[in-house]
Amino acid sequence: MTAGPNPPDAAEVIAAAVRAAPAVAGLHAGGLRPVVTLLPGRRVDGVQLTDERVTVSVVAARGVPLPLLGEQVRTRVAPLAGGRPVDVHVADLQLPGEERPALPPGPSA
Numbered sequence: 001m002t003a004g005p006n007p008p009d010a011a012e013v014i015a016a017a018v019r020a021a022p023a024v025a026g027l028h029a030g031g032l033r034p035v036v037t038l039l040p041g042r043r044v045d046g047v048q049l050t051d052e053r054v055t056v057s058v059v060a061a062r063g064v065p066l067p068l069l070g071e072q073v074r075t076r077v078a079p080l081a082g083g084r085p086v087d088v089h090v091a092d093l094q095l096p097g098e099e100r101p102a103l104p105p106g107p108s109a
Contacts, residue, residue, distance in 0.1 A: 010080070011037035011044040017076040018046070018056050023069035025059040028091035035089060054081045057089040066090060 018024055027046025029036050035057035037044040048055040054077060060069050070088045077086045 006049050008039065011039065011047045011049055014049075014054065014056065014077055014080050015044050015047045017080060018058060018073055021069070021072040021076055023061050023064040023072045025061040025094040028057045028059050028089075030057045030089070030091060035091075051084075053085045053087055055087040055089060057091045059092040059094055060090050062094040062096060 015027055018027060029045035035046055035048045035055055037047050037049060046057045048057075056073060056077060058069070058073065060066060069090065073088045074086045
């Protein structure tokens with residue numbers, strides 16, 4: 001991906017890369033200053049792309065040092081950022097008991 005116009009799926013590709021980081025519990029749309037990409041008929045929360053930079057807003061996994069989180073996110077996003085700097089915004093922290101379930105809820109067998 002190069003700087004300038006972004007492919008239509010760039011924000012979704014970046015979001016998937018960020019969610020794959022073990023230190024990330026999830027993406028966050030931000031607060032007073034939203035971090036979101038609006039696409040036709042949908043939005044990608046937690047990722048904002050401009051010509052100058054890529055911003056991601058995350059929920060940090062419980063017990064993860066924030067420098068490690070930043071390193072994991074930047075390592076995954078840098079190859080997709082087209083040479084733009086990657087800003088990592090930690091919008092929230094995962095609390096005890098909020099860990100993601102290993103499997104989605106569903107009917108029991």
